[in-house]
Amino acid sequence: MKKYIQVALGILTAIGGFVDIGDLVTNAQVGARFGTSLVWSTLVGLVGICLFAEMSGRVAAVSGRATFDLVRERLGPRFGMLNLVGSMLVTLLTYIAEIGGVALSLELVSSVQHVLIVPFVALVVWLVLWRAKFNLIENAFGILGLALIVFAVAVWQLAPDWGSLAHQAATAAKPHDELWSTYWYYAVALFGAAMTPYEVFFFSSGGVEEKWSTEDIGVMRANVFIGFPLGGLLSIAIVAAAWLTLGPLGVSVGSLDQVGLPVAVAMGKIGLAIVIVGFFAATFGAACETGLSVGYSISQYLGTQWGKFVRPDKATFFHLVVGLSTVIAAGVLLTGVDPIKVTEVSVVFSAVALPLTYFPILVVANDPDYMGEHVNGPVANALGTVMLVLVLVASIAAIPLMIWTGMGR
Amino acid sequence: MHRPASLLLLAVALTLASATACEPAQPDHEDWRDDAYYAVSDTSSDMAAAYAVLRQLERDRVMGNFAQVSLVTAEEHAGKVADRFGAEQQPEADDARQHRVEEALSSAGDLLTATREAVVRRNRSAYPGLASRLTQTRRALDRLATDLGGVRG
Numbered sequence: 437m438k439k440y441i442q443v444a445l446g447i448l449t450a451i452g453g454f455v456d457i458g459d460l461v462t463n464a465q466v467g468a469r470f471g472t473s474l475v476w477s478t479l480v481g482l483v484g485i486c487l488f489a490e491m492s493g494r495v496a497a498v499s500g501r502a503t504f505d506l507v508r509e510r511l512g513p514r515f516g517m518l519n520l521v522g523s524m525l526v527t528l529l530t531y532i533a534e535i536g537g538v539a540l541s542l543e544l545v546s547s548v549q550h551v552l553i554v555p556f557v558a559l560v561v562w563l564v565l566w567r568a569k570f571n572l573i574e575n576a577f578g579i580l581g582l583a584l585i586v587f588a589v590a591v592w593q594l595a596p597d598w599g600s601l602a603h604q605a606a607t608a609a610k611p612h613d614e615l616w617s618t619y620w621y622y623a624v625a626l627f628g629a630a631m632t633p634y635e636v637f638f639f640s641s642g643g644v645e646e647k648w649s650t651e652d653i654g655v656m657r658a659n660v661f662i663g664f665p666l667g668g669l670l671s672i673a674i675v676a677a678a679w680l681t682l683g684p685l686g687v688s689v690g691s692l693d694q695v696g697l698p699v700a701v702a703m704g705k706i707g708l709a710i711v712i713v714g715f716f717a718a719t720f721g722a723a724c725e726t727g728l729s730v731g732y733s734i735s736q737y738l739g740t741q742w743g744k745f746v747r748p749d750k751a752t753f754f755h756l757v758v759g760l761s762t763v764i765a766a767g768v769l770l771t772g773v774d775p776i777k778v779t780e781v782s783v784v785f786s787a788v789a790l791p792l793t794y795f796p797i798l799v800v801a802n803d804p805d806y807m808g809e810h811v812n813g814p815v816a817n818a819l820g821t822v823m824l825v826l827v828l829v830a831s832i833a834a835i836p837l838m839i840w841t842g843m844g845r
Numbered sequence: 846m847h848r849p850a851s852l853l854l855l856a857v858a859l860t861l862a863s864a865t866a867c868e869p870a871q872p873d874h875e876d877w878r879d880d881a882y883y884a885v886s887d888t889s890s891d892m893a894a895a896y897a898v899l900r901q902l903e904r905d906r907v908m909g910n911f912a913q914v915s916l917v918t919a920e921e922h923a924g925k926v927a928d929r930f931g932a933e934q935q936p937e938a939d940d941a942r943q944h945r946v947e948e949a950l951s952s953a954g955d956l957l958t959a960t961r962e963a964v965v966r967r968n969r970s971a972y973p974g975l976a977s978r979l980t981q982t983r984r985a986l987d988r989l990a991t992d993l994g995g996v997r998g
Contacts, residue, residue, distance in 0.1 A: 547910040685893040686987070688886075690922060693915040694894055701897070704906035712911075845883055 439655070446659040447666070449578030454667020455674075456722035457537035458530065458629040458783040460715065461776055463671045464695040465844070466622045467678030468687055469614060472605035475672055477623040481630025482668040484823045486660050488794050491801040491816065492636045493656040496643030498810045503640045504736035507796040510803060515796070520737045522792040524730060527634040529782040531726035532765040535561060536775020537719030540692040544712050551772055558766035561723050565758050570645045570744040573728075577721025583714030587673040590702035594680045601676055621837040621844045624830045625780070628787030630671070631827070634729040636793060641732040645745045650810065677702070691776060727765075731758040780843055787834040790827040798824060874936050881939075881946045882993045884930040888953045889986035891919040891926075895960055896979040902964065903972045909964070916961040923954045942993070949989055953982050 466474050492503050499506065508516030538557045539550040546553070564573060603609075610619045648656065677698035678689065687694060692715060700708040728744070735742035735754040742754040769775065798820045801812045812820065838844075872880060898915040901907040927950040935943040956978055963971040 544911050544914055545908070547913050682894075682897075685897055686890060686983070687893045687897065688890040690890070691915070691918045693898075693911060693918060696911075697894070697897060697901075697915070700901050700907045700911075704901075704904075705908060708907055708911060842883075 443655050443658050445575060445579075446655060447663040448582060449575050450659045450663020451578075451582060451666045451670070453574070453578035453581055453718075453721050453725070454664055455581065455584055455670050455718050456530075456632070457533050457719050457775070457779050458632060458786070459671050460537070460674065460692070460695050460718065461689065461779045462622070462625050462629040462783050463674040464678045464682075464689040464698075466626060467675035468682040468689050468694075470611060470619065470622060471679040471683060472601050472672070472675055473608050473610055474619070474623055474626055475605040475675060476608055477626040478630055478668060478671050478675070480826065481627045482665060483819070484627075484794075484827065485631050485635060486664050487816065487819055487823055488631075488797050489636055489639045489664065490657060490660045491812065491820070492640035492797050493643050493648070493660065494653060494810055495797070495800055495806065496640040497648040497650055497653050497656060498808065499806050500644060500647075500649075502644045502732065502736055503637060503797060503800070504733050505739075506800045506806065508737055510800050510806070511796055516737055519792045519796055520733055522789045523633045523637070524733045526632075526782065526785050526789040527637065527726055527729045527733065528761055528764065529778065529785060530632060530634055531723065531730060531761055532768050533775055533779040533782045534719050534723035534726050535762075535765045536769050536778055537692065538716060538723055539769065540775055541712060541715040541719055544693055544696070544715070550775070551770060554766055554769045557723075558762050558769075561720070561727060562759060562762045564724055565727050565762075566748060566755060570642070573721070573724045573744075574642060577717045577724065580717035581714060581721055583710050584670050584674075584718060586699055586703070586707055586710045586714060587670060587677050590699045590707060591673050591676045591680065593702040594677070594698075596676065596680050601679075615841070617837065618841050618844055620833070621841045624787050624834050624837055625783045625844065627826075627830050628785075628790070628834065629783040630668070631790055631794075632783070632786045633789055633793040634726045636797065637729040637732055638725040641729070641736070641743065645743050647745070653810070727758050727761060730761040731755070784834050784838050784843075787830045789831070791824070791831050794824060794827055872933060872936070874939060877933065877935050877939050877943075878993055880930060880933060881942065882990055884926050884950060885946060885986050885990045885993065887926045888923050888950055889983050889990065891923045891957065892953055892979050892983040892986065895919045895957055896976055896983065899960060899964070899972055899976050899979065903969070903976065909967065912964050913961070916957065916964050920954070920957040920961050923950070923957050927951060927954055946989065946993075949986060953986060956982055 463478070495506065496502055504516070504520065507519050535554065535557055536550070538561070539553040542548070542553050542557070543550040610616065643656065674695070681698040681701045682689065682694065689695060696708060696711045696715065699711040731754045732742055734757050735751070738753070740753040741751040743751060748755050768778075800806055802817065804811045895916055898907060898912050902909070902912040927947070930950065931947055956975075960975045960979065963975055
């Protein structure tokens with residue numbers, strides 16, 4: 437019975453924790469302008485994140501060590517450093533965006549300018565990262581993040597023409613008033629948002645924090661292969677809700693309130709209150725995950741003590757990095773930079789950094805010295821290689837598309 | 846590199862940077878048209894968002910604080926768009942169109958300010974009139990965007 441509860445909790449957490457500020461903003465922007473025509477990109481990203489999260493989780497369960505810990509050892513310090521710098525900078529950028537997202541969520545209920553809320557949010561995030569238990573961080577915000585299911589309810593309430601939504605998704609038909617360059621820019625952005633690097637760092641490091649062994653591989657797979665796809669459905673619900681309500685009005689989403697507006701249109705104040713709780717939980721949970729991931733990556737590369745399972749005085753460097761990252765994030769946001777713009781940049785740079793994150797995982801998961809009998813099978817390798825090619829294409833195309841389209845204008 | 850040479854390079858770079866920073870952007874006709882199109886389209890989107898929020902507020906389907914934040918965001922965004930566009934030096938042939946666009950952006954900004962003021966004061970009787978004006982202004986902006994015939998026009 438305990439095992440089933442554990443599986444159910446893991447799946448619920450995976451669903452609620454799947455969506456972060458990048459998914460919220462990018463899916464709403466895409467939905468309002470392109471409808472469901474880019475759902476294929478989210479689905480491809482979903483296959484990718486499931487595939488590589490499973491690999492990194494399996495590596496953690498079999499070796500008892502997290503990704504960065506093994507990358508330097510397996511691929512050498514130079515590649516490890518490249519991997520560290522690329523992935524860590526993107527994760528830091530995402531951390532800034534998530535803290536900004538929490539402040540924007542609180543602004544929606546308090547009407548206090550988000551810049552004034554940022555120091556308070558940064559302090560609370562840091563305190564949680566320092567004091568709270570790992571399970572609490574992972575489960576509490578994951579479960580609370582389930583409030584975002586309200587997007588799916590909103591789509592239902594809006595009584596759409598399901599056939600038309602499905603047809604648009606199946607044919608990937610670009611609206612005639614949009615450009616192909618913008619279409620592809622958003623395809624890459626959605627892909628980057630679905631496969632954000634920190635998700636696998638957090639997942640594999642979390643496995644080590646929770647002392648996974650080979651016996652936990654089944655539970656881990658259930659979380660990944662059931663929880664993540666259901667979380668992906670939330671992304672698609674955001675797209676559909678935005679298309680149905682904001683699309684006809686011609687609203688191009690540029691703020692968090694506009695992401696939540698479709699729910700208000702469909703369900704009124706109660707729906708709006710629930711979606712704001714969902715925004716808060718999703719961004720706060722992701723802020724904790726990204727903050728920890730910055731600390732994980734640097735500490736694991738340098739081989740110092742890391743993690744929440746070690747007492748803070750035994751992992752001082754790890755906590756110092758987390759604290760410093762929080763100060764940097766707050767400092768950047770206090771300049772008045774728009775957190776939504778930071779989010780837009782972070783998903784594009786996520787796409788750029790994808791090969792640096794996912795190539796080493798594929799290499800380590802194929803190494804029998806680490807993995808023994810749990811080494812990748814032919815299906816995982818074939819899918820992993822195809823996905824790596826897609827990741828490489830997205831990575832190369834991301835910045836030229838960003839410049840060419842003026843960030844998707 | 847010798848120190849004086851590096852200092853000279855730095856001085857030249859700083860002089861060039863400060864000189865070009867004072868110079869307004871001077872796009873050619875095509876670029877100006879695209880910038881004008883984007884400015885008008887972005888502002889039209891702000892009007893549409895403000896309209897949607899106001900209608901929901903009228904029906905008591907959103908909280909006052911939420912509506913306030915939405916309208917402040919739309920107003921600020923429209924203001925930034927107008928400022929950015931106004932800082933450009935249009936090609937001479939586009940003087941009249943620049944004036945027309947600036948006027949349209951300015952009146953849209955004024956309307957967003959009036960809407961925000963009404964919402965902050967919870968002046969519910971003004972909502973229907975403002976919603977109607979927001980729709981009219983948005984339509985006028987959409988027509989202007991089509992006339993400009995920019996990137997997506």
